[in-house]
């Protein structure tokens with residue numbers, strides 16, 4: 564195998580491994596409650612088991628739509644739809660943020676637009692933090 568083809572193979576394997584929804588772990592998913600009207604909630608005290616500060620993960624479905632949550636501080640969160648604002652394809656998490664494989668739009672780890680054809684960031688989903696509980700939707 565030549566050096567070039569070996570490099571291409573390794574690069575391809577790493578690229579495939581890096582792309583995923585990055586859903587929360589099975590253990591973390593038990594910490595997220597499903598509420599009436601398609602909302603989700605979890606305790607701020609459990610947040611470190613769900614998502615690290617400065618990171619985002621796919622947390623589940625809010626009102627039937629896949630949603631990601633970004634943790635900007637110990638008890639500061641924002642959430643966004645994982646439906647690409649261009650044509651609705653579900654975006655996937657990679658090392659840099661969120662990526663749409665349909666037409667290659669890129670979004671920052673917090674859902675902000677980095678590269679089109681999408682013209683906006685990922686659509687915000689309401690988040691409320693009250694009395695130690697985070698509620699999405």
Ligand code: FES
Pocket residue numbers: 647648649650651652663664665666667668679680681
């Ligand atoms: S549907 Fe995501 S870039 Fe087109």
